[in-house]
Amino acid sequence: MVSPSIASRTVDAPLDRSEMGAGNMSRAWPREVAESLFAVLFPSNCRICDTPLVRISRLPVCQECLDAMRPISGGVCTICGERIFSPYALNGPGEPRCGLCRRVEPAFVRATAYGSYESGLRELVHLLKYGGVRPAANVLGRMLAEAIAKLEAELPSDFVVLIPVPLHRTKLRQRGFNQAELIARAALKINLSRDRYRLCAGVLERKRDTTSQTGLTSHQRRENLRGAFGIAQAEAVKGREVLVVDDVYTTGATVSECARVLRRAGATRVWVATVARTLKISAQHAEIGSGSEIEIEEGIVDAVPLARAVGI
Numbered sequence: 001m002v003s004p005s006i007a008s009r010t011v012d013a014p015l016d017r018s019e020m021g022a023g024n025m026s027r028a029w030p031r032e033v034a035e036s037l038f039a040v041l042f043p044s045n046c047r048i049c050d051t052p053l054v055r056i057s058r059l060p061v062c063q064e065c066l067d068a069m070r071p072i073s074g075g076v077c078t079i080c081g082e083r084i085f086s087p088y089a090l091n092g093p094g095e096p097r098c099g100l101c102r103r104v105e106p107a108f109v110r111a112t113a114y115g116s117y118e119s120g121l122r123e124l125v126h127l128l129k130y131g132g133v134r135p136a137a138n139v140l141g142r143m144l145a146e147a148i149a150k151l152e153a154e155l156p157s158d159f160v161v162l163i164p165v166p167l168h169r170t171k172l173r174q175r176g177f178n179q180a181e182l183i184a185r186a187a188l189k190i191n192l193s194r195d196r197y198r199l200c201a202g203v204l205e206r207k208r209d210t211t212s213q214t215g216l217t218s219h220q221r222r223e224n225l226r227g228a229f230g231i232a233q234a235e236a237v238k239g240r241e242v243l244v245v246d247d248v249y250t251t252g253a254t255v256s257e258c259a260r261v262l263r264r265a266g267a268t269r270v271w272v273a274t275v276a277r278t279l280k281i282s283a284q285h286a287e288i289g290s291g292s293e294i295e296i297e298e299g300i301v302d303a304v305p306l307a308r309a310v311g312i
Helices: 023-040 063-067 085-090 099-103 119-129 136-149 169-175 179-190 216-223 253-264
Strands: 113-114 160-163 196-201 205-206 229-231 241-249 269-277 285-288 294-295
Touching: 023 205, 085 196, 119 136, 119 179, 119 241, 119 269, 136 241, 136 294, 160 179, 179 196, 179 241, 205 253, 216 253, 229 253, 241 253, 253 269
Parallel strands: 113 269, 160 196, 160 241, 241 269
Antiparallel strands: 205 229, 285 294
């Protein structure tokens, strides 16, 4: 089901002449002419599916690809958002938790994500991070806002400190922007109450330029990030509830390290919201003996579609 708050903002929907009066027709034809001229003078293809684009938009992605991006569905861990396949874990007593969250208490209270990090959503994130297509932040910001909405009933009613995961100054200089901060700012403009959320981009700092996390195991990721973050403005989080936001949750190593640092600085509780999350691709649990479980770590994500977006 398409997310209503995102779908309602779609601006590139085709015009239905049968439902338009004469006045609307007279206003619509200049747009159609402009779009046709745009397609001729500035030919471009969708950066995800390579279909020719015929609509005027700052984002080089077709509406069909945006429509295919939908929220995560199915049973997930109520703490970290990982997919759960075990019927016992889903239907047993208490809130559903994955094997890892049952064994180890995370540094954060709860983590939520909008969609699965695969297919079109992964490409959209890459367009922003590596392609420098900044209008993608508007779409991703809508998705982040909907992820945060899942936490609002549990968040304090006064205000929450909103902290994007920082980049090291070297990477920030190379990229020119922090994608997590761009997405967070877009979410605040689009769908979040500015009175309730206070964006504090300078609170956390990345002290060490870590090597790429790609291809590392969960343990290696944690070791790679140990000591990588520090607090630049402890007074901003002391005694406050904090919401850490990022583009992607992979194994949780990055946001967990951020949460640990923030809690040591005095934050009362830390929450996590991301645009996307990697999800297990198949049942990972096997029942052994008298109800004990073995959890096999696999890599990557399921093909769960993600959200319809938006007015650019």
